[in-house]
Amino acid sequence: MPMYALSVVPLIQEGERMVHQTGHGGQVWYADDATGVAKLEALRRWWDFLKDRGPKLGYYPKAEKTVLVVKQSFHAKAQEIFAETGIKIETEGTRHLGGALGTTQFMEAYATEKIKKFTQELETLSHYAETQPQAAYAAYVHGLQGKWTFAQRVLPNTAHMYQPLEEKIRLLLIPAIIGKAPSDIERKVFALPARNGGLGIRNPEETAEENYKDSREITKPLTDLIKQQEQRNEKLNWEDYRTRKRRVVAEKRAEEKKQKQEVMEKLKEQQKQQEEKKTKNNPTSVLVRSIEAASKKGTSGWLTSMPDDQHQMNKQEWRDSMAVRYGWRPKNLPQRCSCGAENSIQHAMDCKLGGFIHMRHNRVRDLFADLLRKAGCKAVQTEMQLLPDEGELEGTPKYVEKGDESRMDVTAVGFWGAWQRAYFDVRVFNPTAPSYAAQKLTTLTEKHEKEKKKKYGLRIKEIEKGSFTPLVFTTTGACGKECDLALKRLSNLIAEKTGERQSAVMNYIRTEINFTLMRSCHVCLRGCRNFRAERGPREETKDFEIIEHERKLR
Numbered sequence: 001m002p003m004y005a006l007s008v009v010p011l012i013q014e015g016e017r018m019v020h021q022t023g024h025g026g027q028v029w030y031a032d033d034a035t036g037v038a039k040l041e042a043l044r045r046w047w048d049f050l051k052d053r054g055p056k057l058g059y060y061p062k063a064e065k066t067v068l069v070v071k072q073s074f075h076a077k078a079q080e081i082f083a084e085t086g087i088k089i090e091t092e093g094t095r096h097l098g099g100a101l102g103t104t105q106f107m108e109a110y111a112t113e114k115i116k117k118f119t120q121e122l123e124t125l126s127h128y129a130e131t132q133p134q135a136a137y138a139a140y141v142h143g144l145q146g147k148w149t150f151a152q153r154v155l156p157n158t159a160h161m162y163q164p165l166e167e168k169i170r171l172l173l174i175p176a177i178i179g180k181a182p183s184d185i186e187r188k189v190f191a192l193p194a195r196n197g198g199l200g201i202r203n204p205e206e207t208a209e210e211n212y213k214d215s216r217e218i219t220k221p222l223t224d225l226i227k228q229q230e231q232r233n234e235k236l237n238w239e240d241y242r243t244r245k246r247r248v249v250a251e252k253r254a255e256e257k258k259q260k261q262e263v264m265e266k267l268k269e270q271q272k273q274q275e276e277k278k279t280k281n282n283p284t285s286v287l288v289r290s291i292e293a294a295s296k297k298g299t300s301g302w303l304t305s306m307p308d309d310q311h312q313m314n315k316q317e318w319r320d321s322m323a324v325r326y327g328w329r330p331k332n333l334p335q336r337c338s339c340g341a342e343n344s345i346q347h348a349m350d351c352k353l354g355g356f357i358h359m360r361h362n363r364v365r366d367l368f369a370d371l372l373r374k375a376g377c378k379a380v381q382t383e384m385q386l387l388p389d390e391g392e393l394e395g396t397p398k399y400v401e402k403g404d405e406s407r408m409d410v411t412a413v414g415f416w417g418a419w420q421r422a423y424f425d426v427r428v429f430n431p432t433a434p435s436y437a438a439q440k441l442t443t444l445t446e447k448h449e450k451e452k453k454k455k456y457g458l459r460i461k462e463i464e465k466g467s468f469t470p471l472v473f474t475t476t477g478a479c480g481k482e483c484d485l486a487l488k489r490l491s492n493l494i495a496e497k498t499g500e501r502q503s504a505v506m507n508y509i510r511t512e513i514n515f516t517l518m519r520s521c522h523v524c525l526r527g528c529r530n531f532r533a534e535r536g537p538r539e540e541t542k543d544f545e546i547i548e549h550e551r552k553l554r
Helices: 002-007 009-022 040-053 072-081 104-129 133-154 159-178 184-190 204-227 238-276 283-294 315-326 345-350 356-374 441-464 481-498 502-526 544-553
Strands: 027-030 033-036 067-069 088-090 093-096 099-102 378-385 407-413 421-429 467-474
Touching (some): 009 040, 040 072, 067 093, 072 088, 093 104, 099 133, 133 159, 159 204, 184 283, 204 238, 283 315, 356 421, 356 467, 356 481, 356 502, 421 441, 441 467, 467 481, 467 502
Parallel strands (some): 067 088
Antiparallel strands (some): 378 407
């Protein structure tokens, strides 16, 4: 297509000269799609020019694909001037490059027909979302939603027409994806972008006018040149274009933050009312906390990444992940845990029965070790035993680790310095636990980092002569400040080694960590835990060769 577009440039240039000589209103080309605006006699000369010169330059205009749009009062004259050309003459309007040209009634009818088609496609996608919610969500966010976004950019005054589409989104698509019907306030939450704790399923009624206004603002430098019939790219003020785009994006981000703030204020007001009524298991309080946790960097990788062999979930895992993200009770979750306590997401994330918490910790540890190896670090080890304390820690506070069997989760050489050994210790905590409800998430991560540094920092410095970095994560994928610095350093090392962009590597690292933690959440929710009543005294390990001899003797 680019080569074909270049081949018609001589024809465009000849047409430009004809426009200036004959007083033609103007021409616009998009690849081989030509559009002209002028009085009827000038348009006929332009059509004859295309029919005459076009084939010689590899362009073959077809009358059956050409439409002339005129006002009703000029219809008879247009039929006379364009007689025997085969061109279709319309007085209402016609479709043009995904949009419409013509009367207000025609554009409304065109938009209505497009929205009807969007609604039918949405119904089909909602049907597949019942069994494949992850794939359906990706198809919606990365594909289908973009269709009406484009239509909104080129068709003005259509916001009121999207009400049927919004109704299908709320009543069909969202329940199929998340496994429950959303409330009014939850619908507003889901309209927020993923980075603000939402799902990015925007309300088309609310975005129509915004998208049209933003499109006109960004493309104004280009449309001005088209009106001037200027075809030289160097005349386009690229700095003005970039400035406009940055301004529109900044305004959009500010509006998204404002919408989130309004939603959070409403939720906190509901939370206060429920607290005054002393509502048991206040669901709004959990939702507020969950949105705050979901807004942190690194918590939405499982949501925004495209499903593939390494990053795919079944329908139960996907909807459980939604429940973990927003703090509501997953479907078919047992009322009581195997340990005997009342079951909930918060309890499942913290229950030690079954060893799932250790498994969660170890998976993150092993993943970080693998990433260190990919970064080219040497002597990467897990569970490395530290050197014994031989008096170096004498007189230090009690909280400093002094045991001879102390180990470090991950160690590597060449992370911070060429020959320096770096030590890392992992901690994963549940930010929605009731004991953390009164504390801010940033305060919690700093608290856990300080605890780790108090315990190991002095020992690593005095005995190992190395550097210590605590890797503190939440179960939802967020991390502490020091961990964030370590991940940035890790992404830089991998980018230097592979030649990839640092931002792409960082996105990959966060996504891998996020999926690892979310899979651990699935295990905590659905994994089989042994009943305490069935756990008898531990049998002594026997030599199987002796057992076989005993059997033969008997």
